[in-house]
Amino acid sequence: MPVTAAPAVLRRRTGIAAGAALVLCLAATGCSGLGRTAVGPVEYRTAEDEVVSVNSPSVKGCHEMEGDGAREVVNETKIDMILYPTRDCSGGGTTYVATTFTDINSPRNAPWRSYRFVH
Known part of the structure; x- marks a missing residue:
């Protein structure tokens, strides 16, 4: 039973x-x-050939790059990003960098000076 x-x-x-x-x-x-973050590092090489690594930056707002900006940007975060040639994430001439991708800017172009995340 x-x-x-x-x-x-x-x-x-x-x-x-x-x-x-x-x-x-x-x-x-x-x-x-x-305080959501873009889990993982953003690494970039400045015009002075200095490597800067920012670990898990906030997904909100505009992030200004150090020095005179970056010639190479590696997005190892879990979120896509947009690179800007201005310090305040405004204007045209942007570049979209998907997660786990790298962008190398031509020496003829202005360096990237800021970035923000697509979320």
């Missing part, structure tokens, strides 16, 4: 499972807006 749980026990287990799922959903939603 099979053993079955009483209806009260099943309701209690279902209620506990539903409550746990609700808590997990609320925790995930609450944390999603906290």
Whole structure:
């Protein structure tokens, strides 16, 4: 003869499972807006041949590059980025760099001076 749980026990287990799922959903939603970063490094080589590495920068806002800008940019983050020849992420002449890709700027062109993430 099979053993079955009483209806009260099943309701209690279902209620506990539903409550746990609700808590997990609320925790995930609450944390999603906290200082999101582009997990991984952005590395670039300046015009002075200095290598700069920025680990997990914020996905929000414009990021100004050091020195006179960059000739080579390596995007090892999990988010695509846009490079700008201006210091304030404005204007044209931009370049799109997908995640895990590198952009090497021609010496004839102005260096990249800022970047922002596509999110």
